[in-house]
Amino acid sequence: MSTERDELAERIRGEISHHISPVIGWLRLDAEKGRSDEDGKRHDAWLERLDKAAEAVAELTKPRTITTTEELDALPHESIILDAKNVCREGLTSIEGRNWWRTMGPARVLPSREVQLPATVLHEGAES
Incomplete structure (x- = not known):
């Protein structure tokens, strides 16, 4: 991705993160308390989805x-x-x-x- 697209993806990532941060916080807390490896995996899966969503939105907003x-x-x-x-x-x-x-x-x-x-x-x- 170009620098401009990277900046757009980062802004979108920030907005999405803002809206799902309570969920990420809960998963992180559970992972830190050592409740289970499954909680840590869910946290990593959320972060991966966040990156993919930001990249997809950046691609969709590409000029025609x-x-x-x-x-x-x-x-x-x-x-x-x-x-x-x-x-x-x-x-x-x-x-x-x-x-x-x-x-x-x-x-x-x-x-x-x-x-x-x-x-x-x-x-x-x-x-x-």
Whole structure:
């Protein structure tokens, strides 16, 4: 994972840990009291699940990449992308089933076929 993904996974791990810490605390207490090896195993299993959950959420929140004009045209109105030239663009209302893309700085409008791909979806507009 990249550093950014590691940071996201760590933040998610912290949030999940916050919510299940009472359970982990109870398991740790039981393990320290020597009640059984089974309690220690449960504690280790919880920690392993915590790591896997954080990694899964980080993977799910990975930005979507658009590689074809068809995928670009399928995005809803007012979606925002970052194209292959690092230009931020906003999708305008479809004209004859095709989207037009306006730059976020000085206004320049391009049809989907002229947008440099791949593009990263920064915001997916609402379906109309």
